[in-house]
Amino acid sequence: MRYAETGYNLEVDLSRGNIEKVATDPRLTELHLGGEGTAAKILWDRVPPEVEPFSPDNLLIFSAGLLCATPVVGANRTIVSTITPRNNLHKSSIFGGYFGPELKHAGYDKIVIRGKSPNLVYLWINNDKVEIRDASHLQGKGALETGELIKQELNEDKAQVAAIGLAGENRVLLATIEHFNNSASRGVAPVMGDKRLKAIAVRGTKDVNIARPAELYGKFMPMYQEIYNNPEAGDVCTLRAYEGTPGLAGGMLADGVIKWHLENFSWGNARERIKDYWSKERKERFLAIEESSQRRRTGCYNCPLDCHFQISYPGRQTYFTKCYSPLTYLMGAYKELDFNYDILGVTQEYGLDGYSTPQVLAFAVELYDNGILTDEDLPGFPSDNGERFFYLVEKIVRREGVGDALANGISLAARQIGRGAEKFDHNSIKNIEQEPLKLGRMNYIYYLMYATGAKASVVQIEGSYPQVPIPDKSKREEYVKKWDAAPERFKKYFLEWEPRQRPSIEEAVNICDWNETMHYIDDATGICAFLSSFNGQWGPRVPYHIHNLPDFISHATGMDLDSDKLWEIAARNRNLVRAINVRRGLRRKDEDAPEDHWKERDYEMRAKLLDAYYEFKGWTNDGIPTKGKLDKLGLDYVSKDFIQMGILTGEEGIPSKESSAEKKQK
Amino acid sequence: MNGEKKKKVIRTINIDADKCNGCRACEMICSAFHASPKYSSTNPARSRISVNFDPLNDIFIPVMAGEYTASECHGRYTIILDGKKYKECAFCRASCPSRDIFKEPDSGLPLSCDLCEDLEDPSLEEPLCVQVCQNDTLTYEEREEEMVEEEEPGDLEIGLEALADKYGLEKIMDTVARMSISKKG
Numbered sequence: 001m002r003y004a005e006t007g008y009n010l011e012v013d014l015s016r017g018n019i020e021k022v023a024t025d026p027r028l029t030e031l032h033l034g035g036e037g038t039a040a041k042i043l044w045d046r047v048p049p050e051v052e053p054f055s056p057d058n059l060l061i062f063s064a065g066l067l068c069a070t071p072v073v074g075a076n077r078t079i080v081s082t083i084t085p086r087n088n089l090h091k092s093s094i095f096g097g098y099f100g101p102e103l104k105h106a107g108y109d110k111i112v113i114r115g116k117s118p119n120l121v122y123l124w125i126n127n128d129k130v131e132i133r134d135a136s137h138l139q140g141k142g143a144l145e146t147g148e149l150i151k152q153e154l155n156e157d158k159a160q161v162a163a164i165g166l167a168g169e170n171r172v173l174l175a176t177i178e179h180f181n182n183s184a185s186r187g188v189a190p191v192m193g194d195k196r197l198k199a200i201a202v203r204g205t206k207d208v209n210i211a212r213p214a215e216l217y218g219k220f221m222p223m224y225q226e227i228y229n230n231p232e233a234g235d236v237c238t239l240r241a242y243e244g245t246p247g248l249a250g251g252m253l254a255d256g257v258i259k260w261h262l263e264n265f266s267w268g269n270a271r272e273r274i275k276d277y278w279s280k281e282r283k284e285r286f287l288a289i290e291e292s293s294q295r296r297r298t299g300c301y302n303c304p305l306d307c308h309f310q311i312s313y314p315g316r317q318t319y320f321t322k323c324y325s326p327l328t329y330l331m332g333a334y335k336e337l338d339f340n341y342d343i344l345g346v347t348q349e350y351g352l353d354g355y356s357t358p359q360v361l362a363f364a365v366e367l368y369d370n371g372i373l374t375d376e377d378l379p380g381f382p383s384d385n386g387e388r389f390f391y392l393v394e395k396i397v398r399r400e401g402v403g404d405a406l407a408n409g410i411s412l413a414a415r416q417i418g419r420g421a422e423k424f425d426h427n428s429i430k431n432i433e434q435e436p437l438k439l440g441r442m443n444y445i446y447y448l449m450y451a452t453g454a455k456a457s458v459v460q461i462e463g464s465y466p467q468v469p470i471p472d473k474s475k476r477e478e479y480v481k482k483w484d485a486a487p488e489r490f491k492k493y494f495l496e497w498e499p500r501q502r503p504s505i506e507e508a509v510n511i512c513d514w515n516e517t518m519h520y521i522d523d524a525t526g527i528c529a530f531l532s533s534f535n536g537q538w539g540p541r542v543p544y545h546i547h548n549l550p551d552f553i554s555h556a557t558g559m560d561l562d563s564d565k566l567w568e569i570a571a572r573n574r575n576l577v578r579a580i581n582v583r584r585g586l587r588r589k590d591e592d593a594p595e596d597h598w599k600e601r602d603y604e605m606r607a608k609l610l611d612a613y614y615e616f617k618g619w620t621n622d623g624i625p626t627k628g629k630l631d632k633l634g635l636d637y638v639s640k641d642f643i644q645m646g647i648l649t650g651e652e653g654i655p656s657k658e659s660s661a662e663k664k665q666k
Numbered sequence: 667m668n669g670e671k672k673k674k675v676i677r678t679i680n681i682d683a684d685k686c687n688g689c690r691a692c693e694m695i696c697s698a699f700h701a702s703p704k705y706s707s708t709n710p711a712r713s714r715i716s717v718n719f720d721p722l723n724d725i726f727i728p729v730m731a732g733e734y735t736a737s738e739c740h741g742r743y744t745i746i747l748d749g750k751k752y753k754e755c756a757f758c759r760a761s762c763p764s765r766d767i768f769k770e771p772d773s774g775l776p777l778s779c780d781l782c783e784d785l786e787d788p789s790l791e792e793p794l795c796v797q798v799c800q801n802d803t804l805t806y807e808e809r810e811e812e813m814v815e816e817e818e819p820g821d822l823e824i825g826l827e828a829l830a831d832k833y834g835l836e837k838i839m840d841t842v843a844r845m846s847i848s849k850k851g
Contacts, residue, residue, distance in 0.1 A: 069708055071698055073691075098690070105709060148722055157718070157753070158711075158766075180721055205711030205771035210698075213705035217698065221797065224691065228800035295724045299687040302694050304800040306687035310724060318722045 015115030034066030065526010084187030106204030142349030165351030181320035211558030316345025332358030485545030732759030
């Protein structure tokens, strides 16, 4: 019997209309856990580098995390993996809610979609009965509206639906897959649109088995209560919106996260910070708008926290906010909260990413203001910034006129538009818009995370090590005493960290490695990053960490696991994703932070950091995993391919520094 | 026994649906508790509590499985309350032919909330759904009331009654007789 997982994937070929239930190899769970990890294995095996993102041969994989549907609190993530048209590289994007657990109960760990349907369709998975159904009547329907319409026509209130809106249907690269209060962004939805798959509806009524019931249950109730009562757990953007918790994150969250974002993130096309923006009057105005439009806070499956606001703005369909999405449009357009709530009512139903889209809109406004886009490109372009945003959204989701270029995101659009537009593309990495942060002093750890991350967004990489030090040494000592999450070396770094002091290169490399490792674990297990990989930075009490996760995973799955083994699995997944990208051409030349991210432009230090990080990872100086590293992780089949393709000679050897650093951690 | 007045403990789960955030941990843990062996599997479809929800209309109503009913109601009703339109049967607790909830998914046999009665486990002073519900959507209360006591049917009896309604008592008795003969043979 398989525990925690179902042991089956659903293989759907939309070109032929073929559906198969395929048993999976349990050894892959031992090697990769599940989620993004096992999906990367499928992408490596079945999507050769010459396959274009919009080819029928590209795969779109929906994976329920390994622990979804078990009693492990907050394990509810669905991971969508594919080759994205944003940059022709591997991308996985994660969404919460109920979809992953429902898929498990239907009897599947993954849905692997290949081919391309001739007409718009949706997939209906009802346990063993799976149908590809016509969706022509759903064309152009809103993403959440589609979910409701499908549930009605199936007469299945309990079905869970993930759907794209008009943006995804039109292969807008900024599109999202929407499910209840969550969405998958960063370039996976356009592949769903390209396959002409409007939605997936799933209903499952089967058991998911637990290997060690008594042990896991013994951990469930205490963890459920701990997460509810832990001020460091959950999405601080919503849970600490106006009133922060002074002790958290070295005071970073003391005045609430809304103020922090408004004053520290940049407005417009990632251009300027407005310090002292926040005031008592503004706060009152914001709260009044929220009071009139927020109805309820909602959570995800099997988690006591309610990190999402349900918004009902006059004239708009109900939607749910995520993270700091209530601020991204207003900051892009220099507006206020009512504008943001209003436009989200439109963009959520079109299925547009709330982080990239406002930056693309601000970029277009900047191009117009600088005469690069003209009235010929934008006939009847309004003068008000807010109206301009609404105008541009309509052009983008329909790919009309210049909207066709803008729909591809800033980097690709800038190249398509030309006329000097490239100069205004200043905040992207690997063609993907980054958080609009523009700061003074270079941060070594963040440089590495921005440059080398495979997740396209720093929030999907950062999170275990605090962002700021604690000035008072005795408080630091107290912190470290309570810090169960941290392997010993990070406690040492933190104890010695004085204000304004920068980490050594070795420290930066190790911290980057720890941060990303935790995300690779979550993205395999399906545990929410707000309870784990992202939230270690706020304080010492993060619910899940490298030292307690092995027990949860072992009790649920029956696997024999400890912290070192878990770390190794994360490294294996990291390297396999890296290998997919290397095989598709990713090299050192592609890895950098946005040039103006920091005023301090220390190019020499940037190079030194990359050198050290690659060496630590067991990669060549060009960022390619070496044969030694790959073989050690059991990825021999990758090194064999690399040598055959001439990517490696095989003579690169096992880098010595990395293995000694790995030993040190133990 | 019937007709005698006795003091009875009335056990009540209070539901404050305005507080529900839709986490459905109540469903998960209910299904795990009633699994055999205990906690060996999860399956909200086997849960005796169901969060009936309609998120776009701000409706999240946890409902515990009540009695089995052999036939659905004559006619249905919907309610609009505080401007929110509740779907048919949104508040109903019955295991009923009109819908799938509160039935064993494999056999279709009805499920009924037993308030996690387990005399051997002192940690179950409150039903597990209440214990897990951190924001007090579900709270629990006991009070004594003098009333005419009736014997409560057990799981087997409820199941048999459902089968009897579906196939007729005679057919079930025939089947049981045939089964016992074939087992002996």
